[in-house]
Each structure stands twice: as C-alpha cells, then as structure tokens.
Amino acid sequence: MTHWIIAPIIxxxxxxxxxxxxxxxxxxxxxxxxxxxxxxLVAISASLASQVSDGSVLLYQLGDxxxxxxxxxxxxxxxxxxxxxxxxxxxxxxxxAIGSGWDNRGRHFHALFQFxxxxxxxxxxxxxxxxxxxxxxxxxxxxYGLMIHAGGNARLKAGVQYVLFNLIGSTLFLFxxxxxxxETGTLNMADLAERVQxxxxxxxxxxxxxxxxxxxxxxxxxxxxxxxxxxxxSYAEAPAPVAALFAIMTKVGAYSIIRVYTxxxxxxxxxxxxxxxxxxxxxxxxxxxxxxxxxxxxxxxxRLVAFSIIGSMGMVLTSIALFxxxxxxxxxxxxxxxxxxxxxxxxxxxLVRTGRDNLDLTPQPPxxxxxxxxxxxxxxxxxxxxxxxxxxxxxxxLVLDASYGTDLMVWIWFVVLVSxxxxxxxxxxxxxxxxxxxxxxxxxxxxxxxxxxxxxxxxAVGGLLALLAAHTVFAGQVHGYTTTMAGQLFxxxxxxxxxxxxxGKLSKPTKEDH
Amino acid sequence: xxxxxxxxxxxxxxxxxxxxxxxxxxxVILGMSLLTYAVNVFLFASGRLTIGAPPILRDGVEIYxxxxxxxxxxxxxxxxFGMTAVVVMxxxxxxxxxxxxxxDDLLEEEVTSAEGTP
Numbered sequence: 001m002t003h004w005i006i007a008p009i010i011x012x013x014x015x016x017x018x019x020x021x022x023x024x025x026x027x028x029x030x031x032x033x034x035x036x037x038x039x040x041l042v043a044i045s046a047s048l049a050s051q052v053s054d055g056s057v058l059l060y061q062l063g064d065x066x067x068x069x070x071x072x073x074x075x076x077x078x079x080x081x082x083x084x085x086x087x088x089x090x091x092x093x094x095x096x097a098i099g100s101g102w103d104n105r106g107r108h109f110h111a112l113f114q115f116x117x118x119x120x121x122x123x124x125x126x127x128x129x130x131x132x133x134x135x136x137x138x139x140x141x142x143x144y145g146l147m148i149h150a151g152g153n154a155r156l157k158a159g160v161q162y163v164l165f166n167l168i169g170s171t172l173f174l175f176x177x178x179x180x181x182x183e184t185g186t187l188n189m190a191d192l193a194e195r196v197q198x199x200x201x202x203x204x205x206x207x208x209x210x211x212x213x214x215x216x217x218x219x220x221x222x223x224x225x226x227x228x229x230x231x232x233x234s235y236a237e238a239p240a241p242v243a244a245l246f247a248i249m250t251k252v253g254a255y256s257i258i259r260v261y262t263x264x265x266x267x268x269x270x271x272x273x274x275x276x277x278x279x280x281x282x283x284x285x286x287x288x289x290x291x292x293x294x295x296x297x298x299x300x301x302x303r304l305v306a307f308s309i310i311g312s313m314g315m316v317l318t319s320i321a322l323f324x325x326x327x328x329x330x331x332x333x334x335x336x337x338x339x340x341x342x343x344x345x346x347x348x349x350x351l352v353r354t355g356r357d358n359l360d361l362t363p364q365p366p367x368x369x370x371x372x373x374x375x376x377x378x379x380x381x382x383x384x385x386x387x388x389x390x391x392x393x394x395x396x397x398l399v400l401d402a403s404y405g406t407d408l409m410v411w412i413w414f415v416v417l418v419s420x421x422x423x424x425x426x427x428x429x430x431x432x433x434x435x436x437x438x439x440x441x442x443x444x445x446x447x448x449x450x451x452x453x454x455x456x457x458x459x460a461v462g463g464l465l466a467l468l469a470a471h472t473v474f475a476g477q478v479h480g481y482t483t484t485m486a487g488q489l490f491x492x493x494x495x496x497x498x499x500x501x502x503x504g505k506l507s508k509p510t511k512e513d514h
Numbered sequence: 515x516x517x518x519x520x521x522x523x524x525x526x527x528x529x530x531x532x533x534x535x536x537x538x539x540x541x542v543i544l545g546m547s548l549l550t551y552a553v554n555v556f557l558f559a560s561g562r563l564t565i566g567a568p569p570i571l572r573d574g575v576e577i578y579x580x581x582x583x584x585x586x587x588x589x590x591x592x593x594x595f596g597m598t599a600v601v602v603m604x605x606x607x608x609x610x611x612x613x614x615x616x617x618d619d620l621l622e623e624e625v626t627s628a629e630g631t632p
Contacts, residue, residue: 153611156611164601167597167601168546170597178553181560181583181586
C-alpha cells in the first residue's frame, strides 16, 4: 500500500495552517511556501498518474480499517488525471496571482488557496460518498473566502448568492446521502456498486429518489441549466485568479457525475434508466445553447467568460450524457481543454482590467499593453470557441463523433454547431470592441493609474496557452489515454475488487445487519 | 414515533423552503438553518428509529441502534454550523456595504427607483 496517494490531501492541509500561523505577516514567505507546495503537488500527482497508467488501482485505507467500515482514498486513471490537471492549473494560477499582486490585496490568500486545493484534490481521490460531501464542503468554504478576497460591495453581494446557492446544494446532498444510506446501509462507492445491483425491482422508490437528488447536486456543481444561476455573477465578480481556479470546480461536478453514474448507477441499471437520455442530455444541450447565447449577449468581458464556462460545461455534459465509452472519452478530453481555456480567458480578462478602467464591452481608449493582451485574447477565444487549430476544435469533433448514430444525433449536431457559431460571433464582437475600436475613440488623458501587466502575469497566461497547444499537438495520445480511462470506468470490477477485498482491520467477514 | 419524526422533517423542510424563497438575507438564513435541522433529523432517521438501545455492536447485545448515522449527523451539524456562521458574516458585510439585504440582483429601474426614495 503506497502512502503517496494521500499526500495530495495532506500536504495542502498542513501547509495552509502553517501559512496562517507562522507566516501571517510575511507575504514573501507565504508565496515561497505556496509555490513550493504546489510544485511538490504537481510532482506527486504526476508520479501517481504514471503509476496507475497501466490500469492498476491505488488504495489507501485510513487507519488501516477495511473498506466498507473505514474511509478509503482511491486513485485510478480518472482521479489521478483530474488531480494532475488541478495541480498544473493551480501552479499557473498561483504564478499569476503573485505576478499581478492579487494575493496581496486581501489577507490569507495563500492559506485559503491551499485549503481550496485540499478540498478539490480530496473530492477527486475519495472513495466514499460521505467524504465526497465533506471535501465538497472543504472546497466550498475555502472558495467562499477566496471569492470575497479583496472585498468590495459587488463582490460581497455576489458572494452571498454564491454561498446560499451552494448551501442549498449541500443540504440536498445530505438528503441524497441519507436516502442512499437508508436503502443500502453503506456509503462506500465500491460497496454501493455491489449493493445497488441487489435491490429488488419492487423496492426501488428510495434509491431512485436518491439517484435523482445526487444528480441534482452534481448538476448544481457543474452549472447545468437550469441550476446554473449561481455561476455568472460569482465567477464574474470573483478576483480573476480565483475565477481561473474555479474553472476546475465545475469539473468536480462533472467528475462526480462520471464516477457515480458509471460505477454505482451504471447506464444499464434499470433503476435509473431514463435519467441520462431523458433528463441529462436535453438539459446539457440547453446549457450549451444558453451559455453561448450568453457569450453573445454579455455586456462585460468577465460575464462573457463566465457564460462561456457554462457553455463548455454544456458540451462536456452532452458528451457525458451519452454514457458510452466514446462519449466519456470525448468528455474527458474536453474537460482538460475547457478547464485550461476557461482559466486562460479569466486571466486574460484580468489583463484587460489592469490596463483599462472597467470591462464594459464599449469602445474605450486602448488598453495598456494592447499588443500582447490582444494576441493572447485571440488565442484564448479561438480555443474556447472551438476553432481550429487549438484543442477546442478537436474536442468538439470528438463529441460530434461520439454522438454519431445515437437517437438524438440530429439535435446534438444542430445545437453544437449553431452554438459554436454564436460563440464565435460573441468572442469576435468582444475582441473587436475592446481591442480594435479602441483606436477610434478619444479618451481622457488621465491614464497614469493604469498600468501594464507584469511579465510574470503574461508568463502565467502564456504557460496556460502553451499547455493548450500541447493538448492539441498530443491530442492523439491524450485521447488514447482517455479512451483507456473510459474503458476502466465501464469495467469497474478492478476498482470494486481492490477496495472491497484488500485486507485491513475488521476485514474478517462479519454478519452484516442489512 | 415514525409519524412524529416524519412530519417534523416535512414541516421543517416546508418552512425552510418557504423562508429561503423570501429573497432577503435574514429570512433566507433562517430558512437555511431550518433546512439543515430537517436534514439532520432525516440523516438520523436513515439508520432506522430504535428507542432506548445503545449504538454498540458487540457480542451479547441483542438490540442496538446503527451508530453510523449518528457519526454522520455529528459531521453534518458541525459543517452546517460553520457554514451558517460564514454566511451570516458575509451577508452582514454585504448589507453594511450596500445598505440592501436583497439576495437577488435588482433590475436596473428598481435600483434607480430605490435610490430615488429616501
């Protein structure tokens, strides 16, 4: 049993209190520890990902208690890839936050950042539904702090909406967990996968309610229309580096949907039939459409990016809702792309804000540092809108290919293609208003308070774009890997057997009360 | 017993939902607390209701109650308590900053009319 699998949770959990307690007044020391911690996380998660790339499953039993009784941390291909993605994203976001000085505009940025990482990584690694809830709460409570970092009335107001919406989501999650426990007597995912199959066809009322409630909770996290209302204002008002990190948070919802609805409630299970194709798929298509229409309709650049996140989540969930190995593989490829592209665009919107008084999409005098910022925006917009040559285009092709021949193929192709066109229009409008029309406007001369973004900010954004380019160049390998990942998800026997049959304390077969 | 617990959960949920829909921070927070009470009782009942039995599994004990939901409820109570404190602080900050305790965004004409009235 390797202990490294728990390190992505333990390391930030130790670093965060250290930063608060020991380095409270020293932003320099905070920065050093934060960056070193994230670098270590990247190294650990990369080695974990390479360890499980052969299809094995890493298991860590906390306190050596055997699975259905103890808490387990499990790493398979999917969870380690999400962990690696989170750590890499966090590294660039952190560099941007340091380079732009955002971390020094309020207190405890780095501590909250580490707690946020702990929550996200824990949610990806846990093998237990109740711990998924606990890690959701950890990441949420850290995100509440990050969301209102640096203060301001608009930000606090958006923060209240964000917190309340997520509290209701957490309550729903607890209701779902209670019903699952009442029906099955366990909350361990692998154990649930075995027990849900055993429920007789006449006793499915409770478990069906639980399955729908869980889907609702994860859909709130994934910002699926009509449960997306928390996202636009909170992402738009949050500090840009925080919003960029939040780009992974919607993916936590997508990850949970993939995990729970391939393992516990697999698509061929009669109990939950109709949930994916009847409900999830149409809702995902509507989110895709609404997100991209929002891109065209937005009056401010940060809202535009927030709506593009909703749209890209719609694309991810459309592909997930097919619940075929091809669909999941395409969705996983698109998840990586959409996380990186969304984060890049949020950071670019902050680059624009640095050189401009506001983010309104109205012609104003040129942004300071226009040349590079405009170039970066051009590349980021191409990626998000899904134009060749960047990975958004390939991801979209994979989604279209995965949906080929399904019942709703016409609808999926129609919505995906038309919404792409709309988003291209939206991004083109935003880019031309901000960067091109600027030269035709006479503006006030008092622009001394506006500054050019620092080199480090540009490096962080450029790094993310380089990752997107790499994601495009190595698309074949990445897609091959996500295909094997989907294969592992649809044959969860290894996962289940590893979790339930690894010996530990209390692993002797006892008579269970259910 | 079952009727009592079930109706208590139902009434608290209904009251909580009603208050959450009031869209002003104070009733919404009260409603959230009611909802978390309801969910705590619900979690507690998910291990079946047993009266006067210890939550212990060992030889010789014939009647016992399921200890796991009690542990879950404890976690849920702590988390919801902390969350309520956080949301009170944030909404207090938002109210003191903008002198407005609406949860939802007002439309633009409403904002201007609200500014017009003293």
